Amino acid sequence: MEIRFWGTRxxxxxxxxxxxHFGGNTTCVEILLDSGRRIIIDAGTGIRVLGEHLKTSTATVRMHLLLTHNHWDHLLGLPFFDPIYREDTEILIDGWPLAFQALTRVFDDHMGDGFFPVAFDQLKARISFINRLARGPLVLDDVLIEAMPVNHPQGCLGFRLREGNHTLVFITDNELGHDEGRRFRDFVRFAQDCHLLIHDAQYLPEEMPEHRGWGHSTYEEAVRLAVEAKAKRLVLTHHDPGRSDAEVKLILQAARKLVSGKRGSPKIDAAREGASYRLPEVHPEARRQAASP
Ligand SMILES: [Zn+2]
Ligand SMILES: [Zn+2]
Structure with missing residues (x-):
């Protein structure tokens, strides 16, 4: 599978x-399975840019859209996702059940007081809510997709995708250190031995006391999870909106320092718009070199 970030904020x-450098769009991640099937996680503003890309690269858009939860930063890009205005587009939505209702409310409600001038039922694309993942694992082209509720106000799902021997775990908007709800060991189990762990790292440790209960983690907690779960690579995401590129780079340096010199520790990156990863892993730099003449 190939994983590409369209929104990291x-x-x-x-x-x-x-x-x-790291981008200002909110959460949207594209996963292209080896079968060619396209899965998108979340419809933050990054999905608008993905729509532009699909216009030039794909004849028709067929995709699964997995929604982690119903907070606006994960939904508000959909009205600007160009393929929803085309009859040949098919979008199957799954994930957090309440997120689908919230998504429809972004659009006009025929009463003239919605957030967007077009009503959801006026969209040309075929969009349906299949609501499978909340009830158990979903298998798409031999890829097993599992969901787990995580620690976030109003709820949120983390996803685990296994293709062949390779596993991606995506957990945004999660408070690893929360003293209620899921325990740290539950997350270690969910992310166990994954090849790529993408996790929320919105806060610095010193910012946490003020943001306890807000449903986000520090980079230290995300690194601890990656180490204990023996993840091969960790990508820190959901960067705080007030964080400059220079500050995200400092977080990345600090996170790498926590594992430097330790055998078997995960490689660590900060999520960047446009960055892509492959499982089995080929480092983006190596691929760029291979692609250049
Ligand atoms: Zn949220
Ligand atoms: Zn969020």
Whole structure:
């Protein structure tokens, strides 16, 4: 499978000269299975850019859209996702059950007081809510997809995708250190031996006391999870909207320092718009070199 980031920011889009490197769009991740099937996680503002890309690269858009939860930063890009205005587009939505209702409410409600001028039932694409993952694992082209509720106000799902011998775990908006709800060991089990762990790292340890209960983690907690679960690679995501590129780079340095010199420890990156990963892993740099003439 190939994984590409289209939005890496938490809470609210944060465009500007300070966020050019890691990006200012909110959460959207594309997963292209080896079968060619396309899975998208979340419809943050990054999905608008994905829509532009699909216009030039794909004749028709067929995809699963897995929604982690119903907070606006994970939904508000959908009205600007160009394929929803095309009759030949098919979108199967799964994930957090309440997120589908919330998604329809982003659009007009025929009463003229919605957030967007077009009503959901006026969209040309075939969009259906299959609601499978909340009831158990989903198998798509031999890829096993599992979901687990995580620690976040109003709820949120983490996803685990296994293709052949390779596993991706995606957990955004999760408070690893929360003293209620899921325990740390539950997350270690869910992420056990994964090849790529993408996890929320919105806060610095010193910011945590003020943000306890907000449903996010520190980079230290995300690194601890990756180490204990023996993940091969960790990608920190859901960057705080107030964080500049330079500050995200400092977080990345600090996270790498926690594992430096330790055998078998995970490689660590910070999620960047446009960055892609392959499982089995080929480092993006190696692929760029292979692709250049
Ligand atoms: Zn969020
Ligand atoms: Zn949230």
């Amino acid at each position: 938490g809470s609210i889009p944060s465009p500007g000269p300070q966020t050019l």
